[in-house]
Amino acid sequence: MKFEAVTIKDIAKALGLSTSTVSRALRDSYEISPETKKLVLxxxxxxxxxxxxxxxxxxxxRSRSIGIIVCEIANSFFSQIINGIESIAYDKGYNVIIAQSHESYEREVINVQYLASRSIDGLLVSVSSETKDLEHLKNLHERGLPIVFFDRIVDEMTTHKVIVDNFKGAYDATEHLIKSGYKYIANLAGSEYLSITKERLNGYSQALADHGRAFDPHYIQHCLHGGMVYEEVEKALDDLFKLEHKPDAILGCADKLTTNCLRYFKKKNIKVPDDIALVGFSNLDLTDLLSPSLTVVRQPAFEMGQLSTELLIQQIESKRPVKDFERRILPPQLFTRESTGL
Amino acid sequence: MKFEAVTIKDIAKALGLSTSTVSRALRDSYEISPETKKLVLxxxxxxxxxxxxxxxxxxxxRSRSIGIIVCEIANSFFSQIINGIESIAYDKGYNVIIAQSHESYEREVINVQYLASRSIDGLLVSVSSETKDLEHLKNLHERGLPIVFFDRIVDEMTTHKVIVDNFKGAYDATEHLIKSGYKYIANLAGSEYLSITKERLNGYSQALADHGRAFDPHYIQHCLHGGMVYEEVEKALDDLFKLEHKPDAILGCADKLTTNCLRYFKKKNIKVPDDIALVGFSNLDLTDLLSPSLTVVRQPAFEMGQLSTELLIQQIESKRPVKDFERRILPPQLFTRESTGL
DNA sequence: TTTTTTTACGCAATCGTTCCCGGTAACCTT
DNA sequence: AAGGTTACCGGGAACGATTGCGTAAAAAAA
Known part of the structure; x- marks a missing residue:
């Protein structure tokens, strides 16, 4: 069964007018008499x-639809971003098509192709943690597709970019740990390819340096899939606990890294914050309910989605090619709670 | 700047052929010679x-796109469902357009109109907790738009429906509480308009009855927005704790109801499970990390999304009108953990 | 050789809408 | 009264792709 809609032709036939007239009447053209307009309307x-x-x-x-590529929508941070995206997009009459990479480069490429073939007007991208090569995006970008990167951005392409101040987020968190008296602060980091990983690592290192602490690479462990696979986190933590001086605090640089860290502690019966402190980047709205409640760096996800979308739509609707691109940096916020209190 | 794509006409011109020939060559028609095909391809x-x-x-x-209406995507249960929907939809060459009602009837109506005007081929719906009137959906359905309801279904429309066995979920949870020795089991329920609320209420009542417990309506509190607004939950719990016999166990009938319940307990310094036991419907994958870890009824969200989408696409692609509609019921699973252990 | 069949391709309509280009009145201006 | 304006409306092309129908040339059959 088909869903038959009324067309302009139907109206024209019923009213004994031409389709041109009906079209113009509906768009309130000055060429149509008030009576005809009224009739048609x-x-x-x-x-x-x-x-x-x-x-x-x-x-x-133009399709009035924009594509979104994220690693996972079942992740508070990204679902909050999507919320922000939608709020703006619907306002401006666009709809959004969401695709997930599940942190796989291959799926990201496929999804990009798919979205491009659906003739979207623009693309919002946060790359997967496996992504090194950017040909799939560069190609579209060169052919004129507006692209805005958010959160996980890339250097090689000049477009609008919206990020949070990851350096500051990590710096503040690390400083908080230092000031709370922790000595051996480990960094449970995400994929080395990601911009956010590098930025957070820099913030962490700088905080250590500024407080006269030595930087020891042994205290840094990368998880390629950003905590998506528990085994990666387990391996990383196992390695950290084999160090001569076991870490007494951990900075979890992603949502899943942090929660899987907790899962590991629970399994190994390691107590927070008595045995070890934990602070994590997280946008879950449940972290205050954990016991101990979790100290977190929270990112303005909703605003990030909104801002990215505004920039994208602005570019889509711009008459002449946009030449100067913005790089907007949003402030993260540190919530200190029980998991870092000695 | 526009994103100019190659058309069949461009190919035709470049190769000195007609568009018909090119089109047919691309679709591998028998009417085209092998050489021409090769050339075009x-x-x-x-x-x-x-x-x-x-x-x-x-x-x-047909647009090869389907619409989804849920209350909130930043909710594990629904984002997992959407995951399931996407996995099937993309496989079959459909894309999905997601709209959120935020539990508002008004926004649901607007979104339905919007999706319909975007000429979707079908619609997946889980109604908002405010929704009583269904004209906005009935209208489209009568005009031939395939609709599948999932989770929060409605009786008044005959279409495919996919739900979990809410009765069993609530029954099992309640029985578990009874067998654990709790006497005054309260039910923190969602909107009275929702099918899931009624089903869960029935499971709860039946479990009480089967174990010779009296059913007391005072132990049931409804929250219209399913826990989305904390104040509603606070009010409900305040009322429960004013009862002569304060509840010693609570059944939270939705994700947000349960988490906001925890938030209330924390605020009032009520200890779980010492002061009160808690079991909730929840699809968060963090409930095992809470301390005490939370006893939950978990629903097969991903599968629900998959199944709904399969039924919808099947109906969309069916040659003749689908007459017999299915009502599929998926099993929930009870995970007993510390929050219900005395 | 003539007729028939097959092969391989082009023409044009179609989907729903917009918009350029005309056209025809009625009205206004000298 | 003749020409110029204005108001109002219709025809038809275009967007990109598919497809029924027509047809020329080549191949097969007579």
Missing amino acids: EYAQNINYRPNPIALSLKEK | EYAQNINYRPNPIALSLKEK
């Missing part, structure tokens, strides 16, 4: 006429 | 030709 209202967006897209060469 | 490959899905949609009168 009322009839259209009556039979609940809705313009066919597909026909419009074909004519206007 | 190779050229198309070279310039990276992709058929314009919008033009196809216009001609075929």
Whole structure:
């Protein structure tokens, strides 16, 4: 069974007018007499006429839809971002098509191709943690597709970028640990390819340096899939606990890294904060309910989604090619709670 | 700047053929000679030709996209469902357009209109907790739009429906509490309008009855927005704790109800499970990390999304009108943990 | 050789909408 | 009264792709 919609042609036939006239009447053109307009408008209202967006897209060469690529929507940080994206997109009459990479480079490429073939007007991207090569995005970008990167950005492409101040987030968290008296602060980091990983690592190192602490690479462990696979986290933590001076505090540089860290502690019966302190980047709204409640760096995800979308739509609707691109940096916020209190 | 794509016309011009020939060559028609086919195919490959899905949609009168309406995507249960939906949809060449009601009837209606105007081929719906009137959906359904309800279904419409066995979920949870020795088991329920609320309430009552417990309506508190607003939960719990016999166990009938319940306990310094036991419907994958770890009824969200999508696409692609609709019931699973252990 | 069949391709309509280009009145200006 | 404006509306092309139908040339059959 098909879902037959009313067209402009139906109205034209019913009213004995041409499609041109009906179209113009509906768009309130000055070339149409008030009576005809009224007639058309009322009839259209009556039979609940809705313009066919597909026909419009074909004519206007724009689909009024934007693509989103994230690693996972079942992740508070990203679902909050998507919330922000939607709030702006729907306001401006765009709809969003979401694709997930699940932290796989291969799936990211496939999804990009898919979205491109669905003729989207623009793309919002946060790359997967496996992504090194950017040809799949560069290609589209060179052909004129507006792209905005958020959170996990890349240097090689000049477009709008929206990030949080990861350096500051990590710096503040590390400083908080130092000031709380912790000596051996380990960094449970994400994929080495990601911009956020590097930035957070820098913040961590700088905080150590600024407080006269030695930087020891042994206290840094990378997890390629950002905590998505528990075994990676387990391995990383096992290695950390084999060090001569076991860490007495851990900075978890991603949501899943932090929660899987907790899972590890629970399994090994390691007590927080008595045996070890933990602070993590997390946007879960449950971290205050854990016991001990978790000290976290929280990122303004919703705002990030909004801002990215505004920049993207602005670029899409710009008459002339956008040349100067912005790099917007949002402030993270540290919530100190029980997991870092000695 | 526009993103100019290659069209069939470009190929035709470059190769000195007609668009019909090119189209047929690309679709491997028997009417085209092998040499011409090879020529066209190779050229198309070279310039990276992709058929314009919008033009196809216009001609075929189908958009190969399906709409989803949920209350909130930043909710594990629903984001897991969406994961399941996507996994099937992308496999079958559909893309999904997600809209959130935020538990508001008004926004649900607006979103339904919006999705309908975007000419979707089908709709997956889980109604908002405010929704009583269904005209906005009935209307579309009568005009032939395939609709599948999941989780929060409605009786008044005959379509495919996919739910979990809420009765069993609540029954098992309640029985577990009874067998654990709790006497005054309160039910923190969601909106009275929702199917899931009624089903869970029935499971709860039946379990009480089967174990010779009296059913006391004072132990049931509804929260219209399913825990989305903390104040509603606070009010409900305040009322429960004013009862002569204070509840010694609570059944939280939704994710947010349960977590906000914990938030209330924390605020009031009520200890779980010493002062009160808690079991909740929840799909968070963090509930095992809470301390005490939370006893939960977990629902097969991913599978629910998959199944719903399969049924929807099946109906969309069916040649003749689908007459017999299915009602699929998936099993929930009870995970007993510390929060219900005396 | 003539007729028939097959092969291989082009023409044009179609989907729903917009918009450029005309056209025809009625009205206004000298 | 003749020409110029203005108001109002219709025809038809275009967007990109598919497809029924028509047809020329080549191949097969007579």
